Amino acid sequence: GENVEQHPSTLSVQEGDSAVIKCTYSDSASNYFPWYKQELGKGPQLIIDIRSNVGEKKDQRIAVTLNKTAKHFSLHITETQPEDSAVYFCAAAYNTNAGKSTFGDGTTLTVKP
Amino acid sequence: GAVVSQHPSWVICKSGTSVKIECRSLDFQATTMFWYRQFPKQSLMLMATSNEGSKATYEQGVEKDKFLINHASLTLSTLTVTSAHPEDSSFYICSANAGGPGQETQYFGPGTRLLVL
Numbered sequence: 085g086e087n088v089e090q091h092p093s094t095l096s097v098q099e100g101d102s103a104v105i106k107c108t109y110s111d112s113a114s115n116y117f118p119w120y121k122q123e124l125g126k127g128p129q130l131i132i133d134i135r136s137n138v139g140e141k142k143d144q145r146i147a148v149t150l151n152k153t154a155k156h157f158s159l160h161i162t163e164t165q166p167e168d169s170a171v172y173f174c175a176a177a178y179n180t181n182a183g184k185s186t187f188g189d190g191t192t193l194t195v196k197p
Numbered sequence: 198g199a200v201v202s203q204h205p206s207w208v209i210c211k212s213g214t215s216v217k218i219e220c221r222s223l224d225f226q227a228t229t230m231f232w233y234r235q236f237p238k239q240s241l242m243l244m245a246t247s248n249e250g251s252k253a254t255y256e257q258g259v260e261k262d263k264f265l266i267n268h269a270s271l272t273l274s275t276l277t278v279t280s281a282h283p284e285d286s287s288f289y290i291c292s293a294n295a296g297g298p299g300q301e302t303q304y305f306g307p308g309t310r311l312l313v314l
Binding site: 133 | 239
């Protein structure tokens with residue numbers, strides 16, 4: 085089955101700096117890669133996703149890049165703000181069944197004011 | 198985006214009792230919903246896939262007789278933790294997919310925290 089590895093497990097940045105979280109996956113059939121933000125005590129919230137037919141997607145301060153050959157994808161957050169502090173999860177799935185995503189172990193991002 | 202709700206948001210129960218958690222898709226229909234469990238500081242673990250009008254599909258190692266799933270309508274799935282024990286205490290999260298074939302996106306509910314005393 086699919087295996088997703090996520091790094092780093094914790095990340096601390098100064099407000100205004102950029103944050104990068106990286107994930108690798110094992111199953112070359114996976115073609116849907118969402119990123120979720122989870123605040124304490126809440127369910128995960130989809131923040132951005134990318135499908136295998138594109139290499140990069142951007143939404144304001146958040147961007148995701150995908151390298152299908154190397155089987156890795158990354159989340160980039162620019163101009164970080166304290167409210168970006170949360171746990172971020174990457175996931176990989178075969179896009180006709182997005183709900184059966186395999187999740188990474190999560191990255192705890194702390195943005196220091 | 199699509200909205201998924203859960204009820205209750207938290208529940209405390211005595212050991213041996215059963216607890217039912219509801220998951221609803223508020224503005225879309227979902228033939229398939231998913232149930233996850235999350236322990237503190239850990240990732241989400243898929244427990245089962247809930248299929249409208251048919252039996253749920255359980256992941257390996259998840260006891261189907263302990264975690265009863267019913268998906269009676271296109272907007273409601275329920276998870277019943279039967280004869281709950283302290284080790285069942287966890288954060289239970291449901292999700293549902295929205296979007297057309299090949300463009301599905303997964304939306305999560307806010308989660309239900311279960312504490313078994």
